[in-house]
Amino acid sequence: MRTFLFLLAAGFALNPVQARAGAGLTGAPILTRPVGARSSGMGRAFTAVSGGAESVMYNPAGLGFASRNEICLAYMNGFGGGGYGLAAVPLKLGTFVLTPAFLYYNSGEINLNLSDGTQGAVTAELDKVIMVSGAYLPGPRLALGGTIKFTSINLAETASASARHFDFGALYRVTDRLTFGAASLNNGGAIKFEQQGSPAPATLRAGAAYKFKLDPPNLLDRSADVTYSDILLTADWSRTAKEQSYYQAGFEMNMEISRMVILRLRAGYLFDRPEENMTFGLGIKKGQWDFAFGYEAAKNLDSRYPVSLSREF
Numbered sequence: 001m002r003t004f005l006f007l008l009a010a011g012f013a014l015n016p017v018q019a020r021a022g023a024g025l026t027g028a029p030i031l032t033r034p035v036g037a038r039s040s041g042m043g044r045a046f047t048a049v050s051g052g053a054e055s056v057m058y059n060p061a062g063l064g065f066a067s068r069n070e071i072c073l074a075y076m077n078g079f080g081g082g083g084y085g086l087a088a089v090p091l092k093l094g095t096f097v098l099t100p101a102f103l104y105y106n107s108g109e110i111n112l113n114l115s116d117g118t119q120g121a122v123t124a125e126l127d128k129v130i131m132v133s134g135a136y137l138p139g140p141r142l143a144l145g146g147t148i149k150f151t152s153i154n155l156a157e158t159a160s161a162s163a164r165h166f167d168f169g170a171l172y173r174v175t176d177r178l179t180f181g182a183a184s185l186n187n188g189g190a191i192k193f194e195q196q197g198s199p200a201p202a203t204l205r206a207g208a209a210y211k212f213k214l215d216p217p218n219l220l221d222r223s224a225d226v227t228y229s230d231i232l233l234t235a236d237w238s239r240t241a242k243e244q245s246y247y248q249a250g251f252e253m254n255m256e257i258s259r260m261v262i263l264r265l266r267a268g269y270l271f272d273r274p275e276e277n278m279t280f281g282l283g284i285k286k287g288q289w290d291f292a293f294g295y296e297a298a299k300n301l302d303s304r305y306p307v308s309l310s311r312e313f
Helices: 002-013 016-021 036-040 053-057 060-063
Strands: 068-079 083-089 089-091 097-105 108-114 117-125 125-137 141-153 159-175 180-190 191-193 197-198 202-211 227-242 245-258 261-270 277-288 291-297 307-312
Touching: 002 083, 036 053, 036 068, 036 245, 036 261, 036 291, 036 307, 053 060, 053 068, 053 083, 053 097, 060 097, 060 125, 060 141, 060 159, 060 180, 141 191, 159 191
Parallel strands: none
Antiparallel strands: 068 083, 068 307, 083 097, 089 097, 097 125, 108 117, 125 141, 141 159, 159 180, 180 202, 191 197, 202 227, 227 245, 245 261, 261 277, 277 291, 291 307
C-alpha cells in the first residue's frame, strides 16, 4: 500500500503536462521554480539585479545591496493546480544582510478509492524549503552571498524525503549603471525516497543588468506628469544539471508619477522554452509599500499569475 501511494503521488506530481515545462531529471523541482512577481515579470532574468528580497531565489549576493529592512510575501499558481508561496525578510545589519525565508509548494489534493476499501483525499505533494541567507559587502561595489536550504518533500502524505542544499553568489557593480552577477545554486545531497533517489537540481546562473535614467523623465510622453523615470535591462544565462542551457531577458521601467508613487512596467522573454515565452508585470510603490503583479504566458499549459506584496521598515 505504501509503495502504491508513493507511485500514485509521484505520477501526479510529475505528470506529462508538468514534464513539458521542466525536464524532471533532478529532484526537488521547487528549487528551480523561482517565485516573485517582479522577477517573473522580467523573464526571470534576475541574477544581476540587486537589493530586492526575490534575489534569495536567484543570487544571494543581490541581497547585499538592500537599502532598508524589508518583508516580502509572494504567491504564484502552479501548472495544473496548486500553488507556490514565498516569505522573505532581508534585515540590514551594517554591511551584512541576513535574510530568513520560507518557500513552499502545495499541488492540491487527490482522491483515493482503492479496491481494498481505502478512500479519502490526500495532498498529492507538499514541498517546504527553509532558507537562511547572508550577504556581505567587502567593498562599495562588490557583494558576496550564501544561502543554506533545508528542503522537505512529502508525496501523498505517505513518502517523504529531505535534503540540505547550499547557494553561493557574487555581484559586482562595474559602474552605477552596469552590474554583473553569478551564482551556483542548489548544491548538495540527492533527494531520496526510501531507496530511490534523484540528484539535486544544481544550477549555474550568470547575468548582466544595465540601468539608465530618462532625461527628461517624461521623454516617452511629454504631456505626462512624470518627475523621474529610469529603465533597467537584464539578461541571464542559466543551466540546471542534466538539462540544456537557457537564456532569458528582462525589462523594467520605473516612473514616479506623483509624490511617493512609482509605477513599474515590466516585460521579459524566455528563450527556447517549448511551453513558455513572454512574461509581463506591473508594480505600484506607494511610500514603503510595494505591490506587484505578473503574467507568464504558456502555450498548452495554464498561464501563471504571480503576485507580491512587500513593505520596507
